[in-house]
Amino acid sequence: xxxxxxxxxxxxxxxxxxxxxxxxxxxxxxxxxxxxxxxxxxxxxxxxxxxxxxxxxxxxxxxxxxxxxxxxxxxxxxxxxxxxxxxxxxxxxxxxxxxxxxxxxxxxxxxxxxxxxxxxxxxxxxxxxxxxxxxxxxxxxxxxxxxxxxxxxxxxxxxxxxxxxxxxxxxxxxxxxxxxxxxxxxxxxxxxxxxxxxxxxxxxxxxxxxxxxxxxxxxxxxxxxxxxxxxxxxxxxxxxxxxxxxxxxxxxxxxxxxxxxxxxxxxxxxxxxxxxxxxxxxxxxxxxxxxxxxxxxxxxxxxxxxxxxxxxxxxxxxxxxxxxxxxxxxxxxxxxxxxxxxxxxxxxxxxxxxxxxxxxxxxxxxxxxxxxxxxxxxxxxxxxxxxxxxxxxxxxxxxxxxxxxxxxxxxxxxxxxxxxxxxxxxxxxxxxxxxxxxxxxxx
Amino acid sequence: xxxxxxxxxxxxxxxxxxxxxxxxxxxxxxxxxxxxxxxxxxxxxxxxxxxxxxxxxxxxxxxxxxxxxxxxxxxxxxxxxxxxxxxxxxxxxxxxxxxxxxxxxxxxxxxxxxxxxxxxxxxxxxxxxxxxxxxxxxxxxxxxxxxxxxxxxxxxxxxxxxxxxxxxxxxxxxxxxxxxxxxxxxxxxxxxxxxxxxxxxxxxxxxxxxxxxxxxxxxxxxxxxxxxxxxxxxxxxxxxxxxx
Ligand SMILES: Nc1ncnc2c1ncn2[C@@H]1O[C@H](COP(=O)(O)OP(=O)(O)OP(=O)(O)O)[C@@H](O)[C@H]1O
Ligand SMILES: [Mg+2]
Numbered sequence: 001x002x003x004x005x006x007x008x009x010x011x012x013x014x015x016x017x018x019x020x021x022x023x024x025x026x027x028x029x030x031x032x033x034x035x036x037x038x039x040x041x042x043x044x045x046x047x048x049x050x051x052x053x054x055x056x057x058x059x060x061x062x063x064x065x066x067x068x069x070x071x072x073x074x075x076x077x078x079x080x081x082x083x084x085x086x087x088x089x090x091x092x093x094x095x096x097x098x099x100x101x102x103x104x105x106x107x108x109x110x111x112x113x114x115x116x117x118x119x120x121x122x123x124x125x126x127x128x129x130x131x132x133x134x135x136x137x138x139x140x141x142x143x144x145x146x147x148x149x150x151x152x153x154x155x156x157x158x159x160x161x162x163x164x165x166x167x168x169x170x171x172x173x174x175x176x177x178x179x180x181x182x183x184x185x186x187x188x189x190x191x192x193x194x195x196x197x198x199x200x201x202x203x204x205x206x207x208x209x210x211x212x213x214x215x216x217x218x219x220x221x222x223x224x225x226x227x228x229x230x231x232x233x234x235x236x237x238x239x240x241x242x243x244x245x246x247x248x249x250x251x252x253x254x255x256x257x258x259x260x261x262x263x264x265x266x267x268x269x270x271x272x273x274x275x276x277x278x279x280x281x282x283x284x285x286x287x288x289x290x291x292x293x294x295x296x297x298x299x300x301x302x303x304x305x306x307x308x309x310x311x312x313x314x315x316x317x318x319x320x321x322x323x324x325x326x327x328x329x330x331x332x333x334x335x336x337x338x339x340x341x342x343x344x345x346x347x348x349x350x351x352x353x354x355x356x357x358x359x360x361x362x363x364x365x366x367x368x369x370x371x372x373x374x375x376x377x378x379x380x381x382x383x384x385x386x387x388x389x390x391x392x393x394x395x396x397x398x399x400x401x402x403x404x405x406x407x408x409x410x411x412x413x414x415x416x417x418x419x420x421x422x423x424x425x426x427x428x429x430x431x432x433x434x435x436x437x438x439x440x441x442x443x
Numbered sequence: 444x445x446x447x448x449x450x451x452x453x454x455x456x457x458x459x460x461x462x463x464x465x466x467x468x469x470x471x472x473x474x475x476x477x478x479x480x481x482x483x484x485x486x487x488x489x490x491x492x493x494x495x496x497x498x499x500x501x502x503x504x505x506x507x508x509x510x511x512x513x514x515x516x517x518x519x520x521x522x523x524x525x526x527x528x529x530x531x532x533x534x535x536x537x538x539x540x541x542x543x544x545x546x547x548x549x550x551x552x553x554x555x556x557x558x559x560x561x562x563x564x565x566x567x568x569x570x571x572x573x574x575x576x577x578x579x580x581x582x583x584x585x586x587x588x589x590x591x592x593x594x595x596x597x598x599x600x601x602x603x604x605x606x607x608x609x610x611x612x613x614x615x616x617x618x619x620x621x622x623x624x625x626x627x628x629x630x631x632x633x634x635x636x637x638x639x640x641x642x643x644x645x646x647x648x649x650x651x652x653x654x655x656x657x658x659x660x661x662x663x664x665x666x667x668x669x670x671x672x673x674x675x676x677x678x679x680x681x682x683x684x685x686x687x
Binding site for chain 2: 096098099100101103186188190
């Protein structure tokens with residue numbers, strides 16, 4: 001109840017919760033899909049020989065591992081999106097802190113918001129998950145990975161579990177995101193909300209660098225493990241590096257901006273400066289973006305490099321299992337990336353309007369946003385390539401090989417994701433008259 | 444009598460620059476203090492340090508009878524909630540809430556329960572309790588902020604340019620409310636302002652320049668205040684000229 005009043009006070013920023021909601025919804029979809037698939041395999045009327053064959057495909061293990069990975073990704077990505085949502089609330093949080101809300105109360109109210117978001121998100125994700133599970137099991141039987149007698153058996157018993165996992169992951173992500181705003185001194189929060197200083201503190205920089213370094217070291221360790229274990233562990237190593245990159249994100253983005261700045265003029269210069277100024281918000285989007293690209297690169301290269309070297313083709317069914325699983329995670333992270341980018345851009349609606357009032361035509365404003373998207377895409381691709389390389393080289397013991405067409409498609413897809421998260425909302429947000437936007441935003 | 448607000452040799456640094464430089468100030472109960480000075484002279488910083496919204500880099504701060512210099516954040520927050528009121532220039536209110544909800548916020552957060560109807564009447568907002576604050580005029584919003592600051596019967600109210608965004612007559616109404624709280628209830632008010640007319644409501648005038656107190660005494664009439672301000676900033680400019 002007492003946490004309720006602060007949560008209620010922050011409800012003005014409801015739309016900022018879109019990011020965590022969407023992320024949690026997709027997480028619930030994936031968890032539902034994987035858990036129901038595993039359950040369907042267990043319940044299928046199989047002869048002992050068929051059961052042994054199914055076990056040998058490692059699909060049951062993969063489904064459980066995938067569900068677990070989804071839980072980790074949900075905590076991470078809800079944390080990232082919740083972080084952005086809270087950044088929008090900073091001024092209200094500062095006011096609440098000034099007039100008597102303790103840090104603990106702020107943390108509880110953020111956790112409460114996250115929990116409240118999780119219930120409808122999980123409820124929505126469940127039916128999507130059933131659809132996805134149905135399609136996946138269908139695909140696995142069609143490609144001969146699973147025997148035809150395996151039928152998809154959706155279960156309502158999974159729903160409470162999915163909602164429970166959703167609440168737990170959301171609350172954990174929310175609590176992680178609330179640490180800093182709850183501890184910040186009210187006076188500092190009041191000025192910071194007005195100026196949004198882009199710098200990061202020493203603890204964050206250390207943690208980020210530590211995670212990246214640990215990731216590089218661990219990927220060498222993981223490469224010596226048995227292949228099945230290594231695949232799964234490599235994912236967590238990659239996750240750690242992506243989080244590290246996200247923590248260092250503001251510094252990295254400002255570094256990129258500083259490099260590009262001398263060569264830029266006009267609109268591009270404006271975009272470069274915007275990326276530097278908004279580096280904190282954009283770094284939130286870097287985590288899922290880099291995750292998507294690095295994950296896809298690692299998966300694809302770990303199949304294409306040996307095939308390229310030996311000229312041997314892998315069994316199609318096995319390839320299909322791995323690629324379809326990868327596609328699910330890439331879609332998950334891509335949607336989270338779009339959600340963070342949209343949240344960041346909506347938060348800049350007033351800035352866009354002011355730019356137009358200051359004399360920028362709508363086309364120019366959109367061009368600036370497009371150039372920002374180019375910079376973010378390039379940064380994400382570069383970082384992802386680095387992370388994928390760090391994971392792959394020790395495993396493959398050679399330079400990774402990916403066919404050029406795949407690379408091109410990857411770049412295009414990444415650019416598409418960034419465009420969907422920046423250009424599309426920018427087009428929508430610049431539709432009205434800028435004066436109205438500015439007037440409405442003034443308190 | 445013990446001061447309600449006391450700063451002893453307080454310095455606040457941002458990086459290498461000192462926003463406050465060895466400031467000492469003691470405010471007895473039931474006084475209305477105005478803090479003036481050029482922009483960037485450290486007025487808001489002084490207010491934040493005195494109110495426990497920020498911590499000084501050096502020096503000691505006492506607030507409502509307690510040493511808050513090294514007080515834990517939770518206790519400090521409860522002290523602010525129970526004994527201190529705030530009125531800022533803008534962004535005072537939570538726009539998702541109604542007038543009533545905003546005014547009752549401190550007590551909802553666990554602070555003392557006050558007399559809602561009484562305080563709304565005293566600031567002239569009776570009848571507006573159920574309105575969302577987003578629909579109110581600027582002057583009405585500042586009155587809501589004053590009501591929220593006063594409802595807990597605080598020992599001290601800190602105000603940072605509370606009339607900065609208001610026209611002179613609306614501003615005078617808001618300042619009258621603060622003055623009444625001092626005279627009637629013995630509340631202490633520390634107010635930052637740029638407006639000599641607003642400072643005219645105070646008992647004591649503190650002038651800041653470059654993070655230091657350069658004048659401190661009974662408040663003269665607004666014309667004399669304006670003259671003193673000019674003298675202080677002219678001295679500041681002359682000083683800057685010499686330094687250049
Ligand atoms: N968070 C901060 N980080 C760095 N410097 C700051 C910060 N807050 C204030 N300062 C600096 O400290 C000095 C005093 O600032 P302060 O806000 O106290 O001035 P002020 O007297 O209230 O000015 P104004 O009348 O414009 O409100 C200024 O030089 C300002 O730039
Ligand atoms: Mg100020």
